[in-house]
Amino acid sequence: MRTRLTELLKIQYPIVQGGMQWVGRAELASAVSNAGGLGVLTALTQPTPEALGEEIDRCRRMTSRPFGVNLTVLPTSNPPRYDEYLDVILGRDVPVLETAGSELGAVIARAKAHGTTVIHKCTSVRHALSAQRQGVDAVSIDGFEAAGHPGEDDIGAFVLIRAAARKLDVPILASGGVADGAGMAAALVLGADGVNMGTRFCATREAPLHPNIKQALLAASERDTTLIFRTLRNTGRVLRNTVSEAVVALERRPQGAAFPELQPLVAGARGRAALESGAVDDGLVWASQSIGLIDDVPTCAELIERMVSECRSAILKCADVMNREVQQ
Incomplete structure (x- = not known):
């Protein structure tokens, strides 16, 4: 499957594992990358920047394929050492940085100057346009169905993905509510270049959850x-x-x-x-x-291969319907 996203990230399938606190560790990220998607470590899951460096090294020992690191920057009274976490990410030459949060101009500028590919998570088209102006390479657009913080606009993915696709020039990742190949097919038809999944990857064998x-x-x-x-x-x-x-x-x-x-x-x-x-x-x-669409705990490889097969079948089914209508 070739989309603008697979070309940008140098991955086989347009499927990205979202950064998730306590879950985005080397076991899961490497399994997603080895299966042809993009696995993502979560920087702040690690207690210190030094520990993140060790986790990046561990992930590299588990996969030779591209992976990313999520860095979420939030205003708090006692913020983590964000600059030092970023130093480690760039110093280890991680190819992809997934950013989330606010006031990220300096983070994006440093990553871009280093040659790192930046994907920014957004919950609205206006925020996505702002990120595009700041030079990000791709945007992950989170619909209201998403876990985590889906914003305050309460716009579902079906509308939000299409609205973003009509206005953005950079590749778009559809995030929120995607759990199978039919959902991926719908996202692609709406104009996305790939999908970002968090909850679905929690229900895989490699996810570090009880x-x-x-x-x-x-x-x-x-x-x-x-x-x-x-x-x-x-x-x-x-x-x-x-x-x-x-x-x-x-x-x-x-x-x-x-x-x-x-x-x-x-x-x-x-x-x-x-x-x-x-x-x-x-x-x-x-x-x-998307928990309503989850009914098994496969390996990441089994999940991704199944999704790709389902996605292709869904698109071919739509094409067949259109062809039959034309023939009539």
Whole structure:
């Protein structure tokens, strides 16, 4: 499959594994890359820039194919050493940098000056156009179905992908709600050059998650996610569980909830512990509405090959319908 994205990233299939906190490690990233997609390490999963360097080296020992690193920059009172994380990424000559967050002009400029390919995650066309002006090579456009932070506009991928394709010149990755080849075919028809998947790759054998978490994703339907942080205008989509329901309940109070009240429930360390222990109700589990389309735990290679086959079949089926109509 050749698209602008496969040419840009030098990969076999236009499938990218999104950067995911606690999940984007060498085991998963290398498996996706070895299967023909682009695996992505998550920089801030590692406790220090030095640890990220070791993880990049470990990933290189596990794959000879291209992979990327996600660096998410968010305004916080005690920010990580973002510049040092970027130093490590560029110093290790990682070919692809996936950026997310705000105030990334300096990060993008440094990466581009180094010759690194930059993919920026956006939740709106206006933000994607801004990223394009800053010189990114591609944009990952996140629909409202997506896990993580899908923005505040509440625009589903079906409209958002098409709107982005009509206005952007750089390649587009469709993100949010894609879990199979039919979804990839739809994204390509809408004008995307590939797909970005997070939740679907969580339910693979190589994903560094407890089996109980993977089984919870399989058991859930498309109705089993919920939105947190709505009142803080930092909307996040997560699996519906005891913790996320408690967060929503606090936010729905007449007086709402300040972040310090929510912090004990949503702390990253608590979420990581739940993912590793398999205690599904003990912390946040980030998940997209694509959980309604997940019903097995294949290897990354099995998943990607199946998706490509399904995608081709879906496109050929549409072509056959059109040909039969013309013949009539």
